[in-house]
Amino acid sequence: AQGADITLRATANSNENDEDYDGLVVFKDYVEKASNGAIAVELFIGTQLCSTGAECLQGIADGSIDIYISTSGGASGIFPYVQVLDLPYLLRDDRVAEAVLTEGPFVRAMREQMLADSGDKIRLMTIGNTGGWRNFANTKREVRSPADLAGLKIRTVVADLPQELVRAMGASPTPIPWPELFTSFQTGVVEGTQNGITDIMGMKFPDAGLKFLTLDGHSYMGALWYMNNDRFMGMDASMRRVIVDGFAALQQATFASPKRKSIDAYKAFAEAGGSVYVPSMEEKAQFKEAAAPVFDWFKANVDGGTTFYDLLVAEAAKATEEIDAGAALDTK
């Protein structure tokens, strides 16, 4: 950091095996080079500076942290509408999700709203990915359709939306703090969870009995990257451009990283005795149908829910159409 005019302090509550870290490394490298050393980026990986979404976002708001990544769950206390990303089966696959998040009005609209809601303190920089897609995993049995989930105690965070989803599937939402989850699988306090494969392997959940994974891919694990707005706006235009491009590079890195990492994670999962089930098109449709009440719940109960739901659905439709049209040309 010696000699730099600006030192940015970035933190992610994960570890160095996480895709968040990959993104930050790319960001740091890009920004430090492109600014010719004028900007230095200091990385704090883990919970040394702050440990929860609410707490870290406060750090962003009061300026003690410059850059932070939260999941949608971590931000739902202050920006409830980010949970739109948790709505199941809205984004068809990686290509659609990436197209929606890369350019276009969705992220910009959300940035506007977040600035307004945080008194111009918290600036959304980009939305990447952290861990691929959320799937149902459990300790009890192979789940092929929603009917198989009936009665299972599924761990959720305390936020409403994930609980509504689990309830819609006929399972029993069970809030367990993340640090107690491993033990809770071991002892049977809970029987399932909704996480990406890299988190499952990162926490060694198969050791605790988590063996059955169903790749229903119900929600995209969006990673929301923020910066303190004053810090950002306090830089001159050329430096701001460097930062913006840095976040674009970061986003691309976090899109790619889980795809690469999940290969090893799935292999490790299989080696730990886990089995993976990929639902058929019909079964996936059943999941989507079972989830229908969640959409109504979201639009009726979440502030700004309807706006962002409509926007995401429209953007997803547009992206799907473009991608399919392109694919039609490419396959000719």
Added chain:
Amino acid sequence: MTAILTVLRPLAHLNTFLLRIGRTAAWMAMAAMVIIIMLQVVFRYAFNNALAWPDEAARFLMLWMTGLIAPSAYRWGGFVAIDMIKDMLPRRLGSLLGLLLLLLSLVVLIYGFRLGLNHVSSGWLFNSSSLKFPLDFLGLGLVRVKLAWMYMSLPVGLLLMSLVNVELCLKALAHLIDPEADLPEDHDRVLVAVE
């Protein structure tokens, strides 16, 4: 000396009064925590219907319990410290060191209180994820608890501890001037520290 005692006496009374309220609220919070956690276990294990709010509600109570009762512990010497050097020094010098340490603690308390106010004010932005009151009958709909209500526990505790600290400072000062001085006692202390 008279000046010190004129300030000290009412302050000691005020502290005795405030801390008594704090302790009462604290033990009730502790009891409520136990009940809430038991509810959580029963609902999840017996009824297979886990509740979302006990985790946050119990933490809410634990933080307030700490903020409200720690000042009593502070007043009664419950904060762990090494008194070796103070005891080795000649009496006057030892008292003087004690006073300096109290003043240093006061700086920490007041600085912390100020930071606490900032923390609380940012807490008005954040909704609790599981604590909410259905106030439909007041026409308010579902009102989510702001995290500021939770954050407030620590600055309140620090403020009470500052009051206690000032009392202890005045006592130390009086003691320094006249070791035989008749200082106000806190009779509640006997109540809790029986063993």
Added chain:
Amino acid sequence: MLFFFLPLFLLFLMIGLPVFFGMLAAPGLLLWLNGQERDIALLYRNVYTGMDSFPLMAIPFFMLAGELMNRGGITMRIVEFSQALIGHLKGGLAHVNILSSMLFAGLSGSAVADVSALGSMLIPAMEKNGYTRRFAAAVTAASSVIGPIIPPSGIMIIYAYVMGESVAALFLAGILPGILVGVGLMIVVALMARQNDFPAASARASWPEKGRASLKAFYPLMTPVIILGGILGGVFTPTEASAVAAVYAFIVALFILKTMGWADLPQVLTKAAMTTSVVLLLVGAAMAFKTVVSLSHAPEIMAAFILGLTDEPLLLLFLINLLLFVVGMFLDAGPAIIILAPILAPIFTELGVHPVHFAIIMSVNLTVGLATPPMGLVLFITSSVSGEKVETIAKAILPFLAVEILVIFLITFVPQISLFMPQLFGFAR
């Protein structure tokens, strides 16, 4: 510059600033001198969030359970039970003191609770029986460190909280080391008893007498069975188990033994709340302190230094034992774990030491530090319970300390002592 917060902290501590203030004043002052005002806000926020944790709630609940047991006359029943079993041995009451500590450890999570509950009863009894007060105090202090080694355990909850380990695994892992410490202490007592001709406490109890004492102690002794059984059976989480333990103690005291009334409750709750508040503030301050530790990049420097010494795990473990022992002399086990575990544990797991094994090494080592001068919390409390001077107890405790250090080395170099139980129940590989 920031690196000096550690010496400054030690200085504050030595001149008598309470640990809570020292942990905030030292880094705060340096940050302020450094012009890093924004990091002082960070310091504050970490005090708050350090306390705002669900798993930490086990601390107030186990405090409460211990307080209820004590007030409800449950402690007395445990002592009577121990006496019926081994009171007839030479040095009977000293043995009873140790066995009671081991049994009490199954109900309480802290050494302090152990000393204040058992000390106030057994030290006067031992004096009456012809032991010197210093010896009685030393046995009490030395055996009380078993409290947080045998589950439940406040410091293992803190360790699991900081390092993301399984609480159930750590609890199970503590059982054998705790018993080992107890047996070691009993051997010392037996040797001393032969040399100094210690008295037996009572005639050998007949089988009916033993039966009656067991029956009276039955409900209290069921507590660990309920706690561990409930956790292992998936009825509740370790945190919830602590609340269950408190409710169970409450039911036993109020309705089964009827040794306590509703009117006693506010006082019991107040005491538990007060002890808890001090511990929680310390945990919060330690979490804040840890933040500054990482801002100063001390962990990286320290890790590099340690690994630079040698990469032979056994030698490193030996060195770390020395370090922890010294740290334990100055710092409470809880704050020491919060500050040091994130620095040390990754180094050793990297070298192939089992994380649960390392957790036990660290916990036992720091717990024993509670009974060593100059900053031994247990010594202070034993002193206030017995009326004997800290220095005097510190001298009398030396032979017991020697055995405890021996046990620490045994635990360090024989991982199976820690790992056998968690592996048996499938909580560790």
